Amino acid sequence: MTEAGSTTGRRTQAERTAATKAALVDATIETIADLGYHRASLGEICTRAGVSKGGLFRHFDSRLDLVVAAAEEVGRRHLDGVRELGDVPIADLLTFARSRARARINAVWFELLIAARTDTALREQLTPVALHLYDRIEEIAVAATPWAEMEPDVTRLAVTSVVHMFDGEAVIRAVLPRPDLEEARLAGVVELFEAVAQDGSGRPR
Incomplete structure (x- = not known):
């Protein structure tokens, strides 16, 4: 050999x-x-x-360092999923956002956010991770075709708001699932976002 x-x-x-x-x-x-x-x-x-x-x-160096590395990896996987989605209609984008909020891996993000509320050391380390994640999501949204005619600040506000909404829904539905209301909510949000995107000014027609 x-x-x-x-x-x-x-x-x-x-x-x-x-x-x-x-x-x-x-x-x-x-x-x-x-x-x-x-x-x-x-x-x-x-x-x-x-x-x-x-x-x-x-x-x-510590359990905290390992947990923060895990949080960074959760964020990276979320961003990879968004990038792989590419340019799709708004309805598909919002459906995808809801599915990511409900994904098992997102439960890890929820666990860390709740723990950070009372854990100062974790909160200090998690804040820049969260900032990076949401900044990148907003940047991807601003550059995406469905939002091209919208003002960037409006896009950032809209996308961040819908992410938080679906995150909240995912937490609540673990205790109180309301599938009919959840589907109606998604349909309403799709209709609103499509109207806002068509107007371009950030105001629904």
Whole structure:
């Protein structure tokens, strides 16, 4: 076997490090989704990731650092989903936004937001992550074809408002699902947004 052949299939140290960190972040997301933020212990996360606690602390300084990395990954997946959607009619875009709000991974985002309300350290670390996520969502919306004729500030306000609305709906429906009302709400929002987009000034006709 040649020297080159002897290394075939072997990962570099950087690749092994990246894989371990990704496994820990994925395990953190899954654990929070399954058990909630406060029950997502490092022991449970390490077990799911197949990494020792010592291995964890070689890559993350604390549980907080790991949780913030998980929040960043949740945001990245949301943005990837928005970008992959491309230019679609407003009805499809709003339906997609609602589906993302209801996605299992978004429950992780909810858990972290609620925990950050009373956890100062988490709130300080989560604020820039949230700012980046919502800024990027607004930028994508401003550049999207359905909104091209609208004033950018109106688009930002509209998109952020509908994201918050669907997030709130997703939380409430876990306790009080009202499918008929939810469908009527989506239809009403689609109608309103289509009218606003056609007007272009930010005022429904």
